Amino acid sequence: MASSSATTRHLVLVGGGHSHALLLRLWRERPLPGVRLTLINPGRLAHYSGMVPGHIAGHYRLDEITIDLGRLADSAGARLVEGRATGIDREAKRIELGGGPAIAYDLLSLDIGIDTHMPDLPGFQDHARPAKPLGDFVAAWSNWCDALVRDAVAPRICVIGAGLAGVELAFAMRYRTGRLGRPAEIRLVESGRALASVGRRSRTTLLDRLRRQSILLEEETEIAAVTAGGVVLRNGERRAASFVLGTAGARARSWISETGLETHEGFVTVDRLLQSLTDPAIFACGDCAHVGFAPRPKAGVYAVRAAPVLFQNLRAALGEGHPRAFRPQSDYLKLVSLGGRVALADRGCLAVSGGWVWRWRDRIDRGFMRRFPTPGDSR
Structure with missing residues (x-):
């Protein structure tokens, strides 16, 4: 592909994560003249992570938790390239795609998420499923549930990892298999201490819920x-x-380590502008970024909060306006589904649970998804 012309600059977004999805909405309202916008993603659909446990439990249809990136890109005047990034040629300013031609860029933003593959664990690749990427997990769960109903598989599940994500998904799977009439034996296996990231009261409540749900x-x-x-x-x-x-x-995409960018445990280290410490033409946000000045856990709430900052700073890098510092909050409210339409709210020493917490989370999640086109709507 020919390099970008002097008059038209090319902004390339790699990955359809939460930050980039929100950025496309902002770009639709405030496009920048003289800038071409391209989104690269393995497919035209992306799942909203906040509603995945609810889908696993059977509360939401797949289309209700899915963003149509193709239509979102169209609405922003952007081009969607369906492909998987495999590397960056920083000298030539090209993104390399597996099985496709490289794409030139003037400015690049990465929002490619993480995965929970465990390549060092023998047999994992052949006999287990990672929770991320979400699309692979959601499809595998649907297929397993179909097999469960046909009595083609035993109702036994093992979840590796008993952090908040593993426990929430265990609750969801317990509820779903019960609704299917084949309640599964579910086992969480944790190499350390379970639920280490939540407060004492929340941990006590969640452990009690695990026991009550067997x-x-x-x-x-x-x-x-x-x-x-x-x-x-x-x-x-x-x-x-x-x-x-x-x-x-959480594992970073393996090809990031081959780019020459400064990283922390494989994640792109960024400054307060969400800009790479190594290359000013590259930005990163969401789970694939390491916010070196204020390290935070991998959580969607930070990706959502970063979106308007990223939008402003990309525009500033393209000559429009002034940059803005990203100031991530030190803690955030965690709303944890407990399988049925009940949830727990955790922040610091706060721990409350009930149906009203689930309804609160449901309103937040549905409100987020109303911002985007989905496969089932006509927007």
Whole structure:
């Protein structure tokens, strides 16, 4: 592809994460003359992570949690390229795509998320599913539920990792399998201490809920391998499962480490402007970025808050307006679904739960999705 002309600059967004989806909405309202906008994503659809547990539980249809990136890009005057980024040639200013031609850029923004693959765990790739990327997990869960209803698989699930994500998905899967008439035995296996990221009161409440729902929990337990029949523990004991889900840890996309950009554990290190410390032509946000000046856990709330800052700073880098510093909040309210239409709110020493918390979260999530076109609407 020919390089960008002197009169038309090319802004390329890699990844259809929350920050870039919101940025496209902002761009639709305030396009920048003389700038071409391209979005690169493996497909034209993206799932909203906040509603995935509700979909797994059966509360939401797939189209209700899915953003139509193709229509969103069209509305912003952007081009959508369906492809998977595999590298960056920073000298030539090109994004390399697997199986497709490279795409030249003048300014680049990365919002490519993370995955929870466990490549160092024997058997994981062949016999387990990572919770991220979300699309792969959602499809695998749907197929397994179909097989469960046909009595083609045993109702046994093992979740690797008992952090907040793993526990919330365990609640969702317990509820869904019960509604299908095949309540599954669900086991959480955690190498350290379960639910280490929440307050004491919330942890006590969640552990009690696990016991009441007969969800098994093994803490300080290492998994040595995943097999077709379940998992093998480090001590040699086996735990049967027909669906093994990996939620432990967050891994950066492997190709990032080959770009020469400064990284932290594989994540692109950015400054207060969300700009790479190495290359001023590259920005990063969402889970793929490491906010070095104020490290935060990987959470969608930070990606949402970063979107208007990213929008303003990309425009500033293109010569329009002044940059703005990103100031991530030190903590955030966590709303955790408990399987049914009940949820828990956690922040610091606060811990409350009930149906009203679930309805509160439902309103927030549906409000977020109303901003975007979905496969099922006519906008």
